[in-house]
Amino acid sequence: MIKTRQEYTTYQTKLKAELAREKMRVLVCAGTGCVANGSLTVYEAFEQKIKAKGLPVKAQLLEEAGGHEPYAVNISGCHGFCQMGPLVRIEPSGVFYHHVKPGDVDEIIEKHILNNQLVERLLYHHPATGQAVTTQDQIPFYQKQTRVALEHCGRINPDDINDYIAHGGYKAITEILFEKTPEQIIDEVLASGLRGRGGGGFPTGKKWQFARAATSDKKYIICNGDEGDPGAFMDRSVMEGDPHRVLEGMMIAGYAIGADEGYIYVRAEYPLAVKRLKRAVVAAEEMGLLGYNILGTGFSFKINIKEGAGAFVCGEETALIASIEGQRGMPRPRPPFPANKGLWGCPTIINNVETLANLPPIIINGGQWFRGFGTAGSPGTKTFALAGQVAHTGLVEIPMGMSLREMVFEIGGGLRDGKQFKAVQIGGPSGGCLTEAHLDLPLDYEALKQVGAMIGSGGLVVMGQDTCMVEVAKFFMGFVQNESCGKCVPCREGTRRMLELLTKITRGQAGEEDLALLEELALVVQDGSLCGLGKTAPNPVLTTLRYFRHEYEAHVRDKKCPAGVCKALQDYYINQEKCKGCGLCAKVCPAEAIAGAKKEPHAIDTARCLKCGTCIEKCKFNAIYTA
Template identity: 60%
Template sequence: MEQSIYRSHILVCGGTGCVSSGCKEAQDALKEELAKHDLASEIKIVETGCHGFCEKGPIMIFYPEGVFYCEIKPEDMPELVEEHILKGRIVERLLYTEPTTDKNIPAYQDIDFYKKQERLVLTNCGHMDPESIEEYIATGGYEAVGKALTEMTSQEVIDEVKEAGLRGRGGGGFPTGLKWQFAKDTESDKKYIICNADEGDPGAFMDRSLLEGDPHRIIEGMIIGGYAIGADEGYVYVRAEYPLAIKRLQKAIDQAEEYGLLGEDLFGSGFNFDLHIKAGAGAFVCGEETALMNSIEGKRGMPRPRPPFPAQKGLWGKPSNINNVESYANVPNIIRDGAQAYKEIGTEGSKGTKVFALTGKINNTGLAEVPMGITMREIIYDIGGGISDGKKFKAVQIGGPSGGCLPENLLDLPVDYDSLIEVGAMMGSGGLVVMDEDTCMVGVARFFLDFTQSESCGKCTPCREGTKRMLEILNRITSGEGRDGDIEMLERLAENIKATSLCGLGQTAPNPVLSTLKYFRDEYEAHIYDGKCPAGECEDLAGAYVIDEDACIGCTKCARVCPVEAISGEVKEVHVIDEDTCIACGACEPECPVNAISQG
């Protein structure tokens, strides 16, 4: 029988990010080292879900001290065991280093990345074994579903979710309780509840981390949702590219069935509920709820005209409710602790927290859960640690391909559903990409439009053809062939696509273009009328480099790194760059010790 009392616990992050950076190998080396010192029965190793600080993986936290070690390798294990476990000394070189102060921070809770977070849905992620139903129950798991089924009517459950003010975390922010009410009020002999775990936004991994780190929370939220609307069967639609999430979710379903938490007569209430996993084929459009239902039915993932809405006629023609992973993950907290406790977090129109995937030109990339109403500045500078390499902030893309790019003067904007819509962006599923001064905003718009155009299902003409025409114009502009009138044409096409596309994905596809035109119009004009890319990213518009004669000291460093020998000059004499030979590769600029080189 496994010993249940240990003098120490070591939590090893087992999320996809840490797995890909070698956590399994480090964990094996740790077990081997503990065995050498006869410590295997005294120290328990727990493989957890994602801690959120993915770029610092593999991550281990040593308890009871709570020391956070990051970027560990198998060869570090002898030192960790010898110094930390046997001698009680912290291994400084494996601690997290603050990017702005170079200060080592031992305690998990003292790291800036975590300090301003408020973890509700991520509360268990990184702190328990996601493959153990016993650990989930020990943290209060399944108390909410027990309360709902034995103490509340289905309408009381819906009323509590309405009162809490929970809005859908998948993108549009529609009130969850109202959505449930529509499905409940539709009469039918069969209903379905569906979890949309098909996050296709570039750089987004919120749903994956929740399913990997706390799968029972999503199951519990879906059981409560099923009870509320009168559904006895549910589906979790997961991207096939998430094998670890699928594995852990299936194990959680099996455990819940074994414990009588799925199946027939749950908690003696007479309510039956079964849950299945459907692995998606990876099409971005399957994140749209009607296309997702088509995919579950074995059809091509293409949107359906609405009305009828899924609450009236959904999966296999039956009333259905669809929410995303994060939406369901909020439900147990609301039912267990009450709507009033949930309402204390967030703003008037946006209650609770939101999980964001921080990526791009930022020091601390990873997964962060923050209270609604926090400013973008706090997310980027206090949690994200500021812009990497000492560069200046330029813009932040929020909401993925359906969202918008916001400039520096909007950094103090409160992050909630309504304020983002007002400035031409949207919450989306939670992707947040930070860009620095060297980012071309026309190129950013082209990148996102290229993604949505290639992912268009092709069913409706506005999305299929309209996004293609917009992309052709953006390709022209970034290749130095922009024309007078291109900006106006982009705006007309964008408005038409938004007004006439069949589904929400097509309707929001032009948002990155419209937001960059709104806040960075001068960059479009520079590309078209001046033949220049202000950021120097567009190769066809990159001018040759020049050397400031007054600043050059003739050190020859630039000439030595030029791959095409475009730089001439003798030692201690002014150097010159031949514009006809220069390929604008930029190799010379960082080599100059006096900053005498710039792009013309």
């Protein structure tokens, strides 16, 4: 157990020396994406087969390996390039292998580990030149990224507190406990310009000032890990890949406002994050870096893990507080704000995972260092979950202010299969859809707000020309309607009616008056809802109406879906030249809408056709199409 600052410094020096003693370190990605692709089997294969060679192997930094220069085989957090997993990084050279299978382990050991020769077939090959790329920073996906919150993800073992300390972990909290007052910490965070990364973008330092000034014998810090946006996994990756960074960030926040207890609210659908966070809390307590009288300074801090049931609305501060208190997760009117009256009526600060993960490097490097990234109004970096029809999907961290074009076409590699860019949905269900005209828009809070979108937690879904924007709006409205807590009428009833109208439109049953009603309802829900979920729920509808109104009008006036997605607006036809008259389509048609002589081209009666698609599935000659 570490009891003093000097003991921490001595121990960290020892760990750094142990790290430098390693002959080679194999880091196998154990983020959720790679684990799903079998990375833990790859990890076990490395550990067993290197041992079988008679080489000294260790899985923890201080583990006894029986050799002067041991080989380390560790798991790591998410590298971000999820579609290329399982990923393996070999230090100190930084060689980066992708799509590694257990059967590849022998070759990597024989060639690379024992003979320092690259296994070229497992390296990333540049799409333009075809040349093999050796290290991660040479891959286009990573070249424009700047990792601050994700600094350690993919580089350290998340289950080993010693690995975190060896890489500078808990140095920030150690320094401030001895060298800075709470007020100085708040001033540093204010100077950094750090804004909440959970969606709203409220200045973190200002929120802390309110809680610091509040008078109370008890105050709380809550880490909001209830990441509910479809396709978003930024916070999950930090909790899985660098859990001690989250704990340290909470301790810094606690010291700044005068709190001695915190909660990490994480959804139960993140079992790996929950497991690693719980291990991290126990390890930090056993080390003496968390708990009572930390480093003999008199500062105490306790952290609890609270598993949420997965309600999207519990990402809203007051609903989250209600859930921790054992009540149904429903928002409360504000004011009072949580900074004055939050958990169990006490002053409470709620920051999301990414916000907290930015705190240790800000403390170590200074607020002005953080301002060196991003823009004047939106300093620092932001993580995004890049998904959809883009060529390279995964977890990305970029300086604020990078253009959408750079994100999609340089980091993401453009769209797959030669598709044309059509739109991007940014900010999840609370965000908006942007067009090709917005590709040069900087990704920051102010610029996105001006066009009716928001950064949100960082979900970013890229869509090609075969996407129906009305269907996209309907999907997100369906999600929000299901997740509405039902407390206030505008959200409960308004989102339901909006979903009904969108369904009518996609079925070709709507008229011009329905478009006007949809827009009117969206504005009512936006203005009248109690919490952020309801107020932002209409954003996908409003932005698609604003930028893709012609698609809505085609559905309403022409009863056609320009993207050919809405089944109810498609007619089925048989290509007379391709049809062989086998009759299989007629046999499976439930409406008996297909007729024709044997070995003669058939035809579909569009009036009787149910548009179920069974005929297309059964046709062996690709003769049936929709239009």
